[in-house]
Amino acid sequence: MIFHKCDRTEELKVIAAEIRRQVILSLAEAGSGHLGGSLDLADIFAVLWFHTLQHDPHNPHWEERDRLILSIGHVAPVLYASLALSGYFPVEELATLRKLGSRLQGHPGKDHGLPGLEASTGSLGQGLSLSVGLALGAKISHKECKTFCILGDGELQEGSVWEAAMSAAHHQLGNLVAVVDRNGVQIDGTTSHVMKLEPLADKWKAFGWQVVECDGHDHQALMEALCPAREPHQQPKVIIARTVMGKGVASIEGDYRWHGRAPSKEEAEKFLEELQHVSQ
């Protein structure tokens, strides 16, 4: 099944649920991977791919398309599900995730020819720099397209993210939008325990960014927040999206141990049932 672009929250809710379903199915089939973050980004990805992004699944190389860089490459399943449900490749291909010869690498790998994938990512701290390069190139060429970058909150502990943040403001990249998946957890525990990030909004403001904080599961709020900053500001924009790891599957919500785990087949069945209760 393929979904088309929409701007009604009722439809986005159905799409987000389907993204979550595909994430659970593909990870259970793969037997390894990162479930927690892939689930918590489903609402953001539903809004991005089915509302905000200017893109054409039938013409993945369309020059004027908006670009999305998934800096946290480990949540690849949510990107793959969104691309498949947009029509870039058959939904059945999601079952090849992480398998030998698959176009769906464990972390996104551009060499494997997956339509709609813009870059190889996964080594944390580099995606915002890639996005700055894309946005700056578009600006130099007077193109209208926008660049969106998905960052993890734990990832913000990498110093190079702030090199990139500084440069985006310096080069006045109003065509750049970063989204921080603020789920408050990382592999070793909570971000406040491992390496605290607050005051996070103030940090971005101090680096010259326009900051919007919102509920990362509220489709209406996300549709409004994800619009790029407009001239004359020419300021890059960051959405600090408060999310809950594992969102949609009540029994694992907020549990950081699901950062790097995939469900077994039995767990997947149970999670899909929980998911159905939510979406009804």
Place this chain on the structure above:
Amino acid sequence: MREYQILGHADTRSGFGEGLLAVGKQNPDVVALSADLTDSLKMDAFAKAFPDRFIQVGIAEANMMSMAAGLAIGGKIPYTGTFANFSTGRVYDQIRQCIAYSGKQVKICASHAGLTLGEDGATHQILEDIGLMKMLPGMTVINTCDFNQTKAATIAIASHAGPVYLRFGRPKVPIFIAPDMPFVIGKGLMLQEGNDVTIFATGHLVWKALQAGVILAQKGISAEIINIHTIKPLDEECVIRSVQKTGCVVTAEEHQRNGGLGDSIAQCLALHHPTPIEMIAVNDQFGESGKPEELLVKYHLNTPDIVAAAERVVGRKI
């Protein structure tokens, strides 16, 4: 044998600067990024001619490398400019993940390589960069020998598909390659034909090898001198063809023996044509402060060292 004429003296980085300006005029997709070393890399002329295509990134090399990859995704041909140590070791993961993996059109241009950086000392004298870069799948690695070759290489790499590491240096050195000599990526350049020993040289040591050839001729040893400017992909056919004639080899480079040109040639010969070999290179040491010429003497990268190595290796022939 022919003696090479010195056409003048210049730093190879100035050849890069002129080449960058020229390729900028030829190709509107070329953009240049500098990490606060615009003047040191001689990128000023490009910055002045093409302000919209010159990107100052400040002292933030990690950002520069991934940014360059982003520019390449959007269709640009980015040239990054900083010192060789900041172009490689500091940013290895950015190059590996963002540039080498998926073969981006990024040209990593690295000045002040090797001991001949001189007085600044070991912190800045990287001698491991060729090895770091040649390990990366799909990375082309070039080390140029004079102003003209550096200029020609800078222009040539724009139309080469995929990532390139272009290594050059700081001091003024003799110019001896003709200005109209075409730069062919991946092809060894025959500088002098000979019969008794082949000297494969790269970078600043090419001129030293030519001088060694003159002395060897006086001693009755006919040296074939080949400039291997492209260390990867190595021109194996050229290497094997010469060695089949001469039967022994000296390699010469301003780099660690581990991971350098000598290491690549030894691997090629061990696999295809086992041959006695001597290597002129730094052997598992850091450099230090001093004048470039003093350092080349102290670390045994000088003309007499190449002569002695050639005499030794000729004696090892069966």
